[in-house]
Amino acid sequence: MPEEKVLLQMNNIVKIYPGVRALNNVNFTLQKGEIHSLCGENGAGKSTLIKILTGAEPRDGGDIFLNGNPVFPKTPMDAQKLGVSTVYQEINLCPNLSVAENIFIGRQPRKKIGGIDWKKMNSLSETAMARLNIKMDVADALGEYSVAIQQMVAIARAVDTNSKVLVLDEPTSSLDTKEVRQLFHAMRNLKKQGMGIIFISHFIDQIYEITDRVTILRNGNYIDSRPIKDLPRMDLISKMIGKDIAAGESYKDRIDGERTEKKKFYSAKNLGKRGVISPSDITINYGEVLGFAGLLGCGRTETARLIFGIDRPDDAEIEIKGKKVKINSPADAIRQGMGFCPEDRKTDGIIANLTVRENIILALQGREGIFKRIPLARQVEIANYYIKLLSIATPSCEQLAGNLSGGNQQKVILARWLTINPELLLLDEPTRGIDVGAKAEIMNIVVRLSNEGKAILFISSELDEVARCSGRVLVFRDRSLIGELEGEVSTRRIMETIAYAGQEEAHG
Amino acid sequence: MDKIKALLRRKEVLSIAALSLLLLFNVFFTPGFFSLELKEGHFYGSLIDVLKRGAPLMFMAIGMTFVIATGSTDISVGSVAAIAGAVAAQMIGGDFSATAGTAASSLTPLPLAIGAALLTATLCGVWNGFLVSYLGVQALIATLMLQVAGRGIAQLVTRGNVITMYYKPFFEFGTGYFLGLPICIYVVLAVALIAYLFSKKTSYGLFLESSGSNRSSTRYAGIKVQTMIWIAFAISGLMAGIAGVLIASEVKAADANNAGLNYELDAILAVVLGGNSMKGGRFSLAGSLIGALLVQALTTTIYMKGVPAQTILVVKAVVVILVGIIQTTNYRKLLARFVKKQPSEAFEVGK
Known part of the structure; x- marks a missing residue:
């Protein structure tokens, strides 16, 4: 030139x-x-x-x-x-x-x-x-x-x-x-x-x-x-x-369980919002880890927000356990048995100047309402149980949550949802910005919950993380659902879907 | 030792210290400040005066604490108090034809009149809450509307007159005594106790602190933040109503123009002096009450020192600035570095 x-x-x-x-x-x-x-x-x-x-x-x-x-x-x-x-x-x-x-x-x-x-x-x-x-x-x-x-x-x-x-x-x-x-x-x-x-x-x-x-x-x-x-x-x-696709991966350590009988927990028809994400049909079954994959801004978080009622879908038909429901707020979603660990822990998850105990019992207390206060002794008991279960590093349950490290804050939010024993747990980037050790622990918890028969929706920008722990992956691109992968999900397959799904030229 | 440290970190410490300092000042420099006289079975003296005159402010400070905990402010409380006073006065009635300066009866039964006044005030709060939490109007603007319009409403109720009342039982609230102390003090204590129990024995306090600390997170946790804010404004309205009825009962009249005038600022001041952050979140009712007493004690002290009335506001301003500076995080950090030469608790965990 x-x-x-x-x-x-x-x-x-x-x-x-x-x-x-x-x-x-x-x-x-x-x-x-x-x-x-x-x-x-x-x-x-x-x-x-x-x-x-x-x-x-x-x-x-x-x-x-x-x-x-x-x-x-x-x-x-x-x-x-x-x-x-x-x-x-x-x-x-x-x-x-x-x-x-x-x-x-x-x-x-x-x-x-x-x-x-x-x-x-x-x-x-x-x-x-x-x-x-x-x-x-x-x-x-x-x-x-x-x-x-x-x-x-x-x-x-x-x-x-x-x-x-x-x-x-x-x-x-x-x-x-x-x-x-x-x-x-x-x-x-x-x-x-x-x-x-x-x-x-x-x-x-x-x-x-x-x-x-x-x-x-x-x-x-x-x-x-x-x-x-x-x-x-x-x-x-x-x-x-930054992934070299030449090194074709295959993950053997994906969660194995009896996946033969599929019982629907959540299904939505036409779930979308104008200007945010184009409508699609989504089903989530008990006992499965459903991965959402795609690049930044592809619509994966937006879809999770619609499922959890943070944003209102335009005109979706939502069924939970076979019953038609309306989900217009997180409170509605929680009543239907859902929990949501948001992508941005600091602004949407942790409440920094409340204590670890208060952070943990918040969702449970929210479901109980204003007048059914959980007695303090019971609150402490619940908080300490989850601090031990998830090995949250904190001097006591009365420590301010804002003083904890990122990984521990994430565990506190996880504990918040475990207290309500949700049937579907939505995890949006649960491992972002936390160290390797905490990452592994959180992934183990996800696997354990899934083996207990809970439905898990797992969103991550790390494609190999999604590939490794999901039984089924929905792939998003440009604000719409463009593909569904089942069976042997590898990073390579996800990337191919992101690249070529819906294209005339069938590469690779 | 740890317990003492924990105690020293509490929000109320500063306001208690300031109040003690002020009282100490009065011990040495204001003769007669602590003298109590027993006349006809009633205690008289500056201390009683502080409690009695501070009562309306304490009510408003209780309500304002809830509103400020959400991160909002309610500057309509003074006007709401005027409305409540006007409603009560209108329903009790100002009738000259009574004998010996007191009316034998009220136009409406007293409980009904007071009930109506408090209900009106609560509805004012509900209106504020609707504007702020559902329509998303900024709290300062939303409550400014009622601050301005409220006096007009009060004037409509009194038809532009100052209604003087002559019904004795109504005056008990503001001027009566029980066991040697003004009745209004007992009412303050009772209301404060109820407010405290409501915030601590239900989970409203937790939801409020959570909403005020991080609105988005709280919503994600399934709590209806809007409802929490709405309730806070309704409580503030109710408290302003009680204060309004008390003021009317004390001056035996309803003055739409002057009842509760400028109280909103003193109420906000009381809450902030009590260690509560305007940003919302954690709150302390006790702190606000002490803050209210501090404001009132300051006013009384200034009066007793014979400071010219026109400089009172300046003296108040100086105190506010001082306490405001002391409360800033930066100052506290600085202080913490002097007091104990170890890192503050924030650094002990979370590696």
Whole structure:
């Protein structure tokens, strides 16, 4: 490629946060008229790299060249002046102002005597929207338009005539299929005009549809950068999650039990929520570990939230033990015999300034209600029983839960659900951020519960963990259920499903 | 030794220390502060005065404790008190045609009148709770509405007049004595005890602390956080109602404009001085009551020292700032480093 086509070059970028090297000599090159995807799982360093590019964070090393000139953006305003514009996931616009006002807010064209030149502003806005191939009445209030159009307005606002680089951070996450089309159309238009676009998305299909080139990061390291057409989906996924698929695994230590008779505990038809996850049918049987697998943002957690009633499904038919039920809140789900260890332990799980005892008995007491208080002596007894059973390391059951380590907090939450003796336990990333020893212990508990005949729903971003302990795996991609695996579930099979399910070209 | 340490870590310690300090100051510098006189079987003196004048504030502080435990505030309590007083007065009636300055009877039976007043106040709380927990209006805004509108409602009830009452049995609550002490003190104790039992002997206290500490986690654990918040506001309304009836009974009139004026701020102050965090979570009713006494004792002391009335607010502000600083975590950490030269408990576990 001729050298003058290079628009942006980031060399050996280093970013160090206290205790962690968030970026380790990362390279990134963007050409003119190119749509470039930045891919990686949680903690890969995508957003850190973008923050450094846009001046939101200072870098600890490396160089940035824009059109061959070294640049040092110190604030997002700096970056904007240099020609790097960013549109974030959440739209920061004012719905009650007109489209034109939103585009020109803070930099309205002035008349000579100082007033705002509305005519000029509106005509400039029309031109700006036309660049995105959209004709609209820019004097209308922004709130009257769909989210996709609002997104486009946000882009129009970001894209000045002197803009060269446009960063789109998860622009499609709140759009439906038709709106995504519109957005892509606009992106192609900008591309034709020579703009370089950095596109960040969790949606594999979209990445393959719109991008020219992909750069993959993992754990703060640069992994690879290639034209998309030279990168099969399987390779992309394995590079993102860092598993070598050549080493075909087969796990023998999956839980074995009598799986002959399948008794349904939970079944849902049409379980979905518009804009969050597309509807699917899900069944969970007694005594099985059902795994949910997929990449970050694929819809696995969203589905679990619907099952547990944290979010309300649109119009699902839910049956529990053969009876039709409505589950509109966690309290409903608990009444039906479910428990849920959430993904984010700190915000949704542990209550840091209550004691271990209070944390453990909370769900049980919640089910009993306000007026049937469990006597203190009984509370202590229950708490101590589970502290011993799960070997929770705490000086006493009156210790504040916030003082415990991550693994022990996770066990406390597990204990909270064990107290209500649930028939279905949903575990969302139960082993994230805890040490190896605690991980193994928690996995053992899962196995034991399953052998006791409980239904377990197991969600993990570690595919081999899912493969190892699940008897059946539902695979999610791009916010929909795309496949079900049974029998010998291996990491390789899961990855193949993520990559190719629903594709015409049948690879591997 | 551990027990003493645990005791020293309690929320109430600071407010007790502050109150003791204030009383100690009065021992030396305010002659007559501790003198008690027995007249006609009634005790008189500054201490009794603090208890008696502090009673309405203590009621409100009890209710405010629950609301603050959810992480909200209720700034409508003063107005709700005015509404309750107005309802009670309207139903008892201000009738001049009585003999010897007291009316022989009330328009409605006394229990009914008081009941109606308290019910109205509770409904005010329910309204606040509905706005905050179901509609998601910010507590400050939601209760500001009633703070402003409440005085208007009270005026509607009294038709814009100050209703003076002449029905003696009603005055017992605010001015009567039993065994030498004002009756309202017994009522405070009884209500505080009921509130304490409700928070500790049911699991409401736990649910409230949990909701205030981490709303999301609490919801995930199957607890109806909205209902808990709603109940807290209803209690706050009821407590403001009791305070309102007490104020009306004490001044023998219902003044829609001035009854309970600015009490909401003193109530919040009492709760915070009692060691309760505005962020919600753990709460201490005892702390709030001591906080209320502290606020009242401070006011009384300032009056007795002959400080000009217009500077009272400034003196109060200085005390509030001091206590506020002492309560910050940073200051406490600093203090802990001086007091014991070992790492605090937070680091002993969790490797």
